[in-house]
Amino acid sequence: MPAHENASRIRLMGFDVDGVMTDGSLYFTPNGEELKVFSSLDGHGLKMLQSAGVEVAIISGRSSRALELRAANLGIGELHMGVEDKRACLDALLARRSLPASEAGYMGDDVVDLPILRACGFSATPSDGHEFVRRHVGYVASKPGGRGAVREVCDYLLAAQGRLEAMLSAYLV
Incomplete structure (x- = not known):
């Protein structure tokens, strides 16, 4: 089934963080605090997606205070950090909402994301996602992670x- 047709059914869209919502670089202060850089363009895309009735979830293998703050800033209630089995996390989210996997999507960038990507009705990766992942998703963004790929997928x-x-068009008023 074409990616466009699958995208038309999505009611829950999940996103990885490092390499998707960020460029994948890891920055640490001398105290060991992790810093992340997020795109405001991507953030507005996530807010638009939510305002259209698509629930947004973040499912990440890493945990960080910066991500907690960003998710709160965007009004994303489904924040799952430190997740080893992203597919199981998605399955639990879908079960709580009585949604089939065909109405869920996920955007990830590395091979560890393939189990969740392959379980969803819609799957995507940034242009700089791992080459093997790019071969196994429905949509490859033209933009890299942390630089508009999330916004492209939201649009x-x-x-x-x-x-x-x-x-x-509402912005033209």
Whole structure:
């Protein structure tokens, strides 16, 4: 089934963080505090997706205070950090909502994301996602992680659901 058709059904969209919402670089202060750089363009895409009724979830293998703050800033309630089995996490989210996997999507960038990517109705990776992952997802963004790839996927989903043009036109008023 084409990615566009699958995207039209998505009601829950999950995202990895390092390499997807960020460029994958890990920055540490001398005290050991982790710093992350997020794109405001991506952030607005996530907010648009939520306002269109698509629930956003973050499922990450790493934990960080910076991510907690970013998720809160974006109003994302489904924040799952330090997750070793992302597929099981997704399955639990879907079970609580009585949603089939065909109505869920995920964006990841590395081979550890393949089990969750292959379980979803819609799967995506940034342009700089691992080459093996790019071969096994439905949509490869033209932009790299942390540099607009998330926004591109949000816009793609909104367009597939027939909502993007109206949402963008609202800014012309």
